[in-house]
Amino acid sequence: MLDWLWSMSVAEATGFFFALNILIVSGAYCLECIVPRFFKTAPQNLQHSSLELLLMTCTVFVNAVISVAGWLLWKHGYLQLNRHAGVLTALRDTLVLVLLMDFALYVLHRIAHMRWFYGWAHYLHHKYREVRPLTLFVMHPLEALGFGSLWVITLMLSAFSFESVIIFLQLNLYFGIAAHCGFSPYPKWLSKTMAALAIAEPDFHLQHHRDETVNLGFYTTIWDRVFRTNLR
Ligand SMILES: [Zn+2]
Numbered sequence: 001m002l003d004w005l006w007s008m009s010v011a012e013a014t015g016f017f018f019a020l021n022i023l024i025v026s027g028a029y030c031l032e033c034i035v036p037r038f039f040k041t042a043p044q045n046l047q048h049s050s051l052e053l054l055l056m057t058c059t060v061f062v063n064a065v066i067s068v069a070g071w072l073l074w075k076h077g078y079l080q081l082n083r084h085a086g087v088l089t090a091l092r093d094t095l096v097l098v099l100l101m102d103f104a105l106y107v108l109h110r111i112a113h114m115r116w117f118y119g120w121a122h123y124l125h126h127k128y129r130e131v132r133p134l135t136l137f138v139m140h141p142l143e144a145l146g147f148g149s150l151w152v153i154t155l156m157l158s159a160f161s162f163e164s165v166i167i168f169l170q171l172n173l174y175f176g177i178a179a180h181c182g183f184s185p186y187p188k189w190l191s192k193t194m195a196a197l198a199i200a201e202p203d204f205h206l207q208h209h210r211d212e213t214v215n216l217g218f219y220t221t222i223w224d225r226v227f228r229t230n231l232r
């Protein structure tokens, strides 16, 4: 796959990353439509305002542009990927990426909640009380640019294995959509196990949408516990 990505022209890569990001948001929309049929506790209102649709479109555009920028940095040697990593190295790199991004996103999220930043950007993500999978993509374009840039900068820190980058991107999408389901689809025993392992379950971010002063973490509850911003 890396050889295929490497051989692309700028136009082909742009088309590929735009198509990929449209596919991702379309998948989230399908989930949003299907999930209420299986879970009666899921949000049943599937209407989106024109502002939500505009913000989602902007996020898809920004994510595609960030993807192309990352691809260009890789092509020109500013971002390197380890394509010969073994299973253990890939697992270690995935863990490092999750922990690094979890901390960086926690810090960025806390900054986003500071009065000045909140008033011109992050309030848009909190404008809609009833969260649904597509709410993940409802944010100010500059916020999407900030999150995307943070991801590219993190990738430039070291030559992470290609497999770990793919696994991380899948995990990131899964956590993002699960956090915006609007309910917890897991059985109680799984929720308790995740809480014991400091892994953020869907309810964790849902609480943040109900009380914006708590639960600012993304993948784990570690930093909220350390900085005492967790819901107690
Ligand atoms: Zn959210």
Ligand SMILES: [Zn+2]
Pocket: 109, 113, 122, 126, 208, 212
């Ligand atoms: Zn927030």
